[in-house]
Amino acid sequence: MHPGGLRCAPSEGPTTLLGRAPCPPGASTPALTPALSPRCTSFNNELRRTGPFALVWLLLLTTECSGPPDDSSSKIRKPPAQPDLTDMVRVPGGRFRRGVDDRRGRDEGPGRVIRLRPFHIDRFEVSNDRFAEFANATGHVTSSEADPDTPRSWRRPGADGEDAEGDHPVVYVTWEDARAYCAWRHKRLPTEAEWELAARGTDGRQWPWGPRPDPSRANGWGEQDPFSGTAPVGAFPVGVSPSGASDMAGNVWEWCADWYDPDYYLVAPKRDPLGPERGSLRVVRGGSWTNPITVLRTTNRHAVHPEEAGPSLGFRCVAE
Numbered sequence: 001m002h003p004g005g006l007r008c009a010p011s012e013g014p015t016t017l018l019g020r021a022p023c024p025p026g027a028s029t030p031a032l033t034p035a036l037s038p039r040c041t042s043f044n045n046e047l048r049r050t051g052p053f054a055l056v057w058l059l060l061l062t063t064e065c066s067g068p069p070d071d072s073s074s075k076i077r078k079p080p081a082q083p084d085l086t087d088m089v090r091v092p093g094g095r096f097r098r099g100v101d102d103r104r105g106r107d108e109g110p111g112r113v114i115r116l117r118p119f120h121i122d123r124f125e126v127s128n129d130r131f132a133e134f135a136n137a138t139g140h141v142t143s144s145e146a147d148p149d150t151p152r153s154w155r156r157p158g159a160d161g162e163d164a165e166g167d168h169p170v171v172y173v174t175w176e177d178a179r180a181y182c183a184w185r186h187k188r189l190p191t192e193a194e195w196e197l198a199a200r201g202t203d204g205r206q207w208p209w210g211p212r213p214d215p216s217r218a219n220g221w222g223e224q225d226p227f228s229g230t231a232p233v234g235a236f237p238v239g240v241s242p243s244g245a246s247d248m249a250g251n252v253w254e255w256c257a258d259w260y261d262p263d264y265y266l267v268a269p270k271r272d273p274l275g276p277e278r279g280s281l282r283v284v285r286g287g288s289w290t291n292p293i294t295v296l297r298t299t300n301r302h303a304v305h306p307e308e309a310g311p312s313l314g315f316r317c318v319a320e
């Protein structure tokens with residue numbers, strides 16, 4: 001029924017003055033605009049010719065056709081028109097040395113000075129609460145949720161099917177899930193060069209806090225942090241990077257935009273490298289709660305199939 005009690009008729013069907021009134025578009029849901037639709041205008045004209053009840057009908061139709069839009073429809077959860085820079089840190093860009101020359105990992109060199117444009121990066125890994133906003137607004141179903149053979153998903157990531165904790169990083173998300181989330185926020189996934197600058201700064205440090213490993217400053221594998229699984233995002237303020245980003249070491253691995261090529265540093269452009277044009281694996285960075293501190297280095301590169309999802313892999317976004 002319409003607001004006002006009029007029963008609607010489809011636009012193709014006959015209309016009568018007694019039982020049915022023509023519906024504005026989407027009449028079963030509230031009108032999206034206060035403007036009269038052409039069909040309403042036509043119907044009003046017809047009513048003017050129908051006799052003594054026309055005024056009553058016109059009053060009803062005024063309510064129906066030109067009433068204010070219902071707030072519930074205007075709350076179709078549209079993302080903001082611009083990226084929300086709240087809880088993002090600005091990375092000035094400029095020149096920095098990425099990679100290492102000793103090639104502890106064979107794909108981490110040669111170390112080279114490259115130049116990046118300024119950008120913003122999320123201060124925290126995307127949390128379950130933040131991802132829920134996206135899922136609720138868009139109806140996005142992650143690959144894990146859609147797979148009947150996978151009992152776990154971002155909603156229930158625990159080994160025993162526990163519900164996700166809102167302030168923990170979202171996990172069980174594929175590269176496409178992550179990309180879709182960032183796009184909805186008017187953001188994007190970081191290139192691995194951006195990720196490394198945000199994690200490392202410009203002084204060549206191997207961990208976000210400095211040159212030496214310190215397992216108490218990140219959520220890695222071991223007993224020097226209080227977490228046996230993921231930790232709430234931002235739980236290690238003593239481990240923030242020079243740019244102010246949290247958990248760039250550990251907690252969860254983070255999807256980057258780039259395809260992975262172990263030899264990419266040999267051929268990469270020195271200005272705003274975007275990664276190889278094609279590949280079969282995507283770059284992930286930073287290590288996770290499942291890795292020892294040596295894996296949580298800022299230069300460590302790892303690769304995962306883009307359709308993979310698991311309990312130690314999440315992401316964060318960047319904006320210009």
Ligand SMILES: [Ca+2]
Nearest residue numbers: 247250252286
């Ligand atoms: Ca991380």
